[in-house]
Amino acid sequence: MGSPFEAAVAAARELGLAVSDPVVLRDRSNLLIHLRPAPVVARVATATAVARPGGEGIVRELAVAGALAAAGAAVVAPSALLPPGPHRRGGFALSFWEWIEPRPGPVDAFVAGARLRECHEALAAANIAGLEEWGALREAEALVAGLGDEHGLDPADVELLRATGEREVTRATGLGLPLQPVHGDAHLRNVLTGADGPLWNDWEDSFRGPRGWDLACFFATLPPFDTQDPALAGQAYRGYGEPLHADVLRALVGARRFQMLAWGAAWARDRDPAEREWFATRMAALRERNAAR
Numbered sequence: 420m421g422s423p424f425e426a427a428v429a430a431a432r433e434l435g436l437a438v439s440d441p442v443v444l445r446d447r448s449n450l451l452i453h454l455r456p457a458p459v460v461a462r463v464a465t466a467t468a469v470a471r472p473g474g475e476g477i478v479r480e481l482a483v484a485g486a487l488a489a490a491g492a493a494v495v496a497p498s499a500l501l502p503p504g505p506h507r508r509g510g511f512a513l514s515f516w517e518w519i520e521p522r523p524g525p526v527d528a529f530v531a532g533a534r535l536r537e538c539h540e541a542l543a544a545a546n547i548a549g550l551e552e553w554g555a556l557r558e559a560e561a562l563v564a565g566l567g568d569e570h571g572l573d574p575a576d577v578e579l580l581r582a583t584g585e586r587e588v589t590r591a592t593g594l595g596l597p598l599q600p601v602h603g604d605a606h607l608r609n610v611l612t613g614a615d616g617p618l619w620n621d622w623e624d625s626f627r628g629p630r631g632w633d634l635a636c637f638f639a640t641l642p643p644f645d646t647q648d649p650a651l652a653g654q655a656y657r658g659y660g661e662p663l664h665a666d667v668l669r670a671l672v673g674a675r676r677f678q679m680l681a682w683g684a685a686w687a688r689d690r691d692p693a694e695r696e697w698f699a700t701r702m703a704a705l706r707e708r709n710a711a712r
Contacts, residue, residue: 423450426509427461434501449623458518459498463511467623469685470562474512476623477505481514482547483600483622490541493534495519495611495620519613528651531610531617532637532658535602538619539630542600554626555603556588556674559681570687576702579709580684584677591674594667596629605633606640607651631663635671644676644701680705 421429428441431454441461444451450463467476481497481504488496496517497503504514551557563580566572602609603624610617637655640647656662663671683698 421509423463423465423509423511423513424452426511427452427463427513428454430506430508430513431457431459431461431501431515436501453518454515457500459500460516460518461513462516463513464623465511466686468512470558470682471512474505474507477512477514479550479625480621480623481505482549483542483625486545486547487538487541487619487622490545492538492541493616493618494538494622495618519611519618522612522614524612525651526607526610526612526617528607528654529658531607531619532655533660534617535605535619535633535655536630536659536661539599539601539633545600547600550600550625550627552598552627553588553592555624555628555632555678556584556591559678560584560588562681562685566684570684572684572687576706577684579702579705580677580680583705583709584681587670587674587677590670594629594670596631596667598627598629600625601628601630602633602636603628605636606647607637607655629671630661631667631671632675634659634663635668635675638668639672639675639679643704645679645697 424441424443427450428438431438436454436457436459438454438457440455442453442455444453444460446465448466450465452461452463454461464471464474464477484494485497487494498515498517501515503516506513563577563584566577602619602622603626604621605619609619609621611620612618634656637647637652639645641649641652680698680701683701687695687698
């Protein structure tokens, strides 16, 4: 098996794309490569393959983003120059996307929030098969259930994660909120700013859930849990223009943070030191909160 970089470049060339100067844009949960000089980005499932070895996330992402692009929503669209996928090459699942020339400066969070609502409205009218109800939480529960000795975690921490998941999932799913396709990972780092303003990107975590889940994503990454600027989160929330009851938002933020911890646990041994430190710090905080109950 070669590298994911080699797999993406080879797959594009086999499809007839001239690729002479490919460059890595990002290498975290997925590997993103600009296949220069073409206006095409390859997206290779790498770390996410822990839970999605068959490329399920790519199938979801192409279906949802494709439907939104067809509806004229503000999203990064699947490539029109190559069959977008999903493709398999060298043991890797990958897809091809439109290249967006980034504009400098911070994202306009207010507009991003407004455009997320437009995406939600388009998704409510779309007919997209294969999205599981509360899929993000079901996947997180499965990740925790699959934790073993190879993950290097204290068994007490695994049990704490399991109990936390049971509590937070029950709380969120018991709210009785209407469900529809949602982004699933709608933090502002998943927004690109192009010539026409903010575009929502990275739809692989889409599932059937409440719209409020995506709003909770704005706030779940606030300090001390993560590093999202509170002012930007507030701007995005106001831009969306449909506030949630405080108790509903609190419940959804709790469920979202459980999901983030579940992924952190699954990746704990294989990520870089900064990612491992992030997980260790959040688990320590969870232990403290649990002891105070």
